[in-house]
Amino acid sequence: MLTAEEKNRLAEIFRREEIRELTVATTQRISRETGLSIRAIEYFALEKGIVPRRYARSVGTFTLDGQKKLLQSRVMVVGLGGLGGYVLEELVRAGVGEIVGVDGDVFDETNLNRQLLAGERNLGGRKGEEAVKRAAEINGAVKVTGFSARVEHLPAAAWDGVELVFDCLDSIQARLFLEEKAESLGVPVIHGAIGGWYGQVGIVWPGNRLLTKIYREKKSGIEQALGNPPFTPAVAASYMVALGIKYLLGQSERENALYFFDLENMEFEKICF
Numbered sequence: 116m117l118t119a120e121e122k123n124r125l126a127e128i129f130r131r132e133e134i135r136e137l138t139v140a141t142t143q144r145i146s147r148e149t150g151l152s153i154r155a156i157e158y159f160a161l162e163k164g165i166v167p168r169r170y171a172r173s174v175g176t177f178t179l180d181g182q183k184k185l186l187q188s189r190v191m192v193v194g195l196g197g198l199g200g201y202v203l204e205e206l207v208r209a210g211v212g213e214i215v216g217v218d219g220d221v222f223d224e225t226n227l228n229r230q231l232l233a234g235e236r237n238l239g240g241r242k243g244e245e246a247v248k249r250a251a252e253i254n255g256a257v258k259v260t261g262f263s264a265r266v267e268h269l270p271a272a273a274w275d276g277v278e279l280v281f282d283c284l285d286s287i288q289a290r291l292f293l294e295e296k297a298e299s300l301g302v303p304v305i306h307g308a309i310g311g312w313y314g315q316v317g318i319v320w321p322g323n324r325l326l327t328k329i330y331r332e333k334k335s336g337i338e339q340a341l342g343n344p345p346f347t348p349a350v351a352a353s354y355m356v357a358l359g360i361k362y363l364l365g366q367s368e369r370e371n372a373l374y375f376f377d378l379e380n381m382e383f384e385k386i387c388f
Contacts, residue, residue, distance in 0.1 A: 116158050117158070121149075121151060125145070125159045128145060129165075134160075135165065136168060137156075137167040139167075139255075142156050142157060142167065142255075146255075153256040154256040157170075157186060158187075161183045166179070166182075169256075173209060173210070177364065181364045182210060184365075185210050185212065185360070186211075188213070189214075189276045190214055190278060190359065190363075191215040191216075191217065191273075191277045191279070191280045192246075193217045193280060193282055193284055194217070195216050195217070195218035195246050196218065196226065196242065197226075197309065197347075197348035198348045198352050198355070199216070199218065199281070199352075201231050201348055201349050201353070202283055203232070203246055203250065204231055204249070205353065207250045207254045207259070209356070211363070212256065212257060214250070214259045214260070215260050215262065216242075216243055216259055216260065217243065217261075217262045217269060218246075219243075219264045219265045221242065222234075222237055222240055223239070228345055229348055232245045241261075244263060246259055247259045266289055266292065267289065279363060280297050280305070281305045281359060282306045283352075287330045290330060291326055294319055294325075294327065298321045304318070305318055305319075305359045306326060306355075307351045307352065307354070309343050309347045310341045310342075310347075311343065312377060313347070313375070313376065313377055313378070313379075314348075314350060315351075315376075316351055316354040316355050318362070318367065318372075320369055323388075325371060325373075329373075371388040372386065372388065373388070
C-alpha cells in the first residue's frame with residue numbers, strides 16, 4: 116500500500132508531531148500535505164500500533180491486524196436498496212477499504228420507509244451514485260465505486276480483485292446469475308433476503324449452489340406480497356455484514372447453513388444442509 120519512501124516520510128511526520136492518536140482532522144491534513152490517501156495513512160498508523168480514532172470502538176473486536184486486513188479488502192454489494200443500503204453503511208463504518216456498489220435503479224417514494232440511502236432530497240437519483248456520496252460523508256478512507264447497471268451487465272473490470280460479494284437483490288433470476296458468476300471467480304456470496312417480519316441469511320460457498328437449491332422452484336420472493344418494514348432489512352444486513360467480516364478476517368467455518376429470523380415472534384434458527 117505504501118512505498119519505502121512514503122513510509123519514511125510518514126514516519127518523520129509522526130515522529131516530528133509526536134502523533135499518539137490519529138484523528139480525522141490530522142489524517143486529512145497529512146493527506147493534503149503529502150498527497151497520500153486517507154486509507155494509506157490509516158494503514159501506516161495501524162502498522163505502528165496507533166489506532167485511528169474512527170476505529171477505536173472496533174479494534175477491540177477486530178484487532179489491529181484485522182483492521183489492517185479490512186482496509187486492504189475489496190468487496191462488492193449487489194443491490195443498494197433496503198438490504199444493500201444498510202450493508203454499505205456498515206461496511207464503510209467498519210473500514211472495508213474498497214467497495215463496488217451495483218444497482219441500476221433510482222429512488223422513488225416507496226423506498227423512503229426502509230432504504231437508508233433514500234431521502235426526499237434524492238428521489239429520482241441513481242442508487243449507485245448516491246452510495247458513493249453517502250460513503251464519502253462517513254469514511255474518507257473507503258473507496259466506493261458505484262455502477263448504475265444490472266449485475267448481469269457489469270464490465271469485467273468491476274470484478275477485479277473482489278474477495279467477497281453481498282447479495283442484496285430482490286430478483287431471483289439476478290441472484291442465480293450472481294451465484295454462477297461468483298462461483299466462476301471462486302468467490303463466496305453473502306446472501307440475504309427479507310419479507311415482512313422475516314429474513315434469511317447465509318454464505319453461498321463456491322460449488323454448493325445454495326441459491327439454486329433455495330430458489331429453483333420459485334418465481335418471486337415473499338417480499339412481493341408482504342413488503343418490508345424499516346427494521347427487517349437492518350437486522351438482515353447486520354447478520355450479513357457480521358458473516359462477511361468474519362470471512363474477511365479469516366474466521367469463517369465452511370458450512371452449508373441458513374440463518375432464519377422471525378421478528379414477529381422473536382425467533383431465530385439455524386438450518387444446516
